[in-house]
Amino acid sequence: MKISFLLPFLVDHFGFSDSRTFEQRYLIADKHWQTNGGSILFYTGNEGDIVWFCNNTGFMWDVAEELKAMLVFAEHRYYGESLPFGEDSFKDSQHLNFLTSEQALADFAELIRHLKETVPGAENQPVIVIGGSYGGMLAAWFRMKYPHLVVGALAASAPIWQFEDLVPCSVFMKIVTEDFRKSGPYCSESIRRSWDAINRLSSTGSGLQQLSKTLHLCSPLTPGDISNLKDWISETWVNLAMVDYPYEANFLQPLPAWPVKVVCQYLKNPNVSDTVLMENIFQALNIYYNYSGQVQCLNISQTTTSSLGSTGWSYQSCTEMVMPFCTNGVDDMFESYLWDLDKFSEDCFSQWGVKPRPYWITTLYGGKNISSHSNIIFSNGDLDPWSGGGVTKDITDTLVAINIPNGAHHLDLRAGTALDPSTVLLSRLLEVKHMKKWIADFYKNAKV
Numbered sequence: 001m002k003i004s005f006l007l008p009f010l011v012d013h014f015g016f017s018d019s020r021t022f023e024q025r026y027l028i029a030d031k032h033w034q035t036n037g038g039s040i041l042f043y044t045g046n047e048g049d050i051v052w053f054c055n056n057t058g059f060m061w062d063v064a065e066e067l068k069a070m071l072v073f074a075e076h077r078y079y080g081e082s083l084p085f086g087e088d089s090f091k092d093s094q095h096l097n098f099l100t101s102e103q104a105l106a107d108f109a110e111l112i113r114h115l116k117e118t119v120p121g122a123e124n125q126p127v128i129v130i131g132g133s134y135g136g137m138l139a140a141w142f143r144m145k146y147p148h149l150v151v152g153a154l155a156a157s158a159p160i161w162q163f164e165d166l167v168p169c170s171v172f173m174k175i176v177t178e179d180f181r182k183s184g185p186y187c188s189e190s191i192r193r194s195w196d197a198i199n200r201l202s203s204t205g206s207g208l209q210q211l212s213k214t215l216h217l218c219s220p221l222t223p224g225d226i227s228n229l230k231d232w233i234s235e236t237w238v239n240l241a242m243v244d245y246p247y248e249a250n251f252l253q254p255l256p257a258w259p260v261k262v263v264c265q266y267l268k269n270p271n272v273s274d275t276v277l278m279e280n281i282f283q284a285l286n287i288y289y290n291y292s293g294q295v296q297c298l299n300i301s302q303t304t305t306s307s308l309g310s311t312g313w314s315y316q317s318c319t320e321m322v323m324p325f326c327t328n329g330v331d332d333m334f335e336s337y338l339w340d341l342d343k344f345s346e347d348c349f350s351q352w353g354v355k356p357r358p359y360w361i362t363t364l365y366g367g368k369n370i371s372s373h374s375n376i377i378f379s380n381g382d383l384d385p386w387s388g389g390g391v392t393k394d395i396t397d398t399l400v401a402i403n404i405p406n407g408a409h410h411l412d413l414r415a416g417t418a419l420d421p422s423t424v425l426l427s428r429l430l431e432v433k434h435m436k437k438w439i440a441d442f443y444k445n446a447k448v
């Protein structure tokens, strides 16, 4: 059996076999921090620019005063400005070799230790890790792997079970479909019919031209673009489901309140010609891409903000983060797609020169066998497609699930607004209650 070694490559510290270092970016806010009886809330950064995550995690700012907390936002290596090899970081698999979740967790551990050693008053304070999405997985895994450094974790919208066959590969797209089905009559049906409309239109040169024009695309479609076009449209629906927030927001894109409902206003009639159906699809896409009214044409190479590091994530999904997805076109509104690990593996090899290790995450973090851990809150909104791979039932008294009806992707981590549904207010109260208990237990045990 071949064992691959993980090369240590840690911030500011000597590794065992590799002594190079790089600069990791982190942000600190200590306005409400109290050295007497306070706490440290530590955001475990995920696949993007940490300033952008910081600005989209208002919950931490909202609770800082109540928890007398110092806020720390730590950037994940290979994202934002924390690039180990600068511009060469994504050059090849040699340079990317150090991009793993376990290395990222180790960076966070080093940073917590560094802060405790260098910030006067921080040394004897309880630390709570908080994260959303992949960052939520990192928060949960951090508590599992480094329980001596943190008293607990809030893992928001963290799909820690979206691996191997821990959940059905179909669950994600079913939730997306359900969001559209609930948000307007015939909405998901219109989308389901659009794929064949695209196939029919794109089968002739004039149809292809017409389709490019109808969708206001920046560059005219060629027959080779159709599969990309359909992926781009699918990803748009997925993103809309993720950010179906109850108020106007700008996370992946600037969007109106309840954007899926708004989109569905254009998708009420599936019984129309292919051309009319695609005009309606365009109106719907235009809500996502052009709510600002600033966009001249739609670009099928772009689906989201550039604050997310799609290059790094593409590599991570080809190594550790192997998440199976599938559709059948019947229980969901997408074209049928079978999960094919061999094909996926080949694509990864041709793109990055690496082959995925689909079983590594569960080997490393335990899959469903995690009941020996403690003090982790798993929060999920039922509108969020990622909730399908999340923990939505309590595992033990201290590994607890908080479900947020009508909540989208980590709605609970966003800043409170007057338009928040009562469900998310209640979830945040519960989360604070758990965190206060972890903090109180820490100080009680410190006194003994």
Ligand SMILES: *[C@@H]1O[C@H](CO)[C@@H](O)[C@H](O)[C@H]1NC(C)=O
Pocket: 186, 268, 269, 270, 271
């Ligand atoms: C579309 O047509 C089908 C069959 O012709 C019909 O059952 C359905 O109600 C129609 N839907 C709408 C929204 O008109």
Ligand SMILES: *[C@@H]1O[C@H](CO)[C@@H](O)[C@H](O)[C@H]1NC(C)=O
Pocket: 216, 286, 290, 292, 293, 294, 295, 296, 297, 298
């Ligand atoms: C975006 O919206 C603006 C303002 O409504 C409009 O002028 C422009 O044509 C739209 N862009 C596209 C691609 O439709």
Ligand SMILES: *[C@@H]1O[C@H](CO)[C@@H](O)[C@H](O)[C@H]1NC(C)=O
Pocket: 218, 219, 299, 300, 301, 302
């Ligand atoms: C479309 O997006 C790609 C990738 O971000 C970019 O390279 C390209 O310039 C864009 N095209 C237009 C016309 O904006």
Ligand SMILES: *[C@@H]1O[C@H](CO)[C@@H](O)[C@H](O)[C@H]1NC(C)=O
Pocket: 362, 363, 366, 367, 368, 369
């Ligand atoms: C979890 O436990 C089950 C039952 O003992 C076992 O079959 C499975 O391999 C375990 N999974 C992991 C990731 O250790």
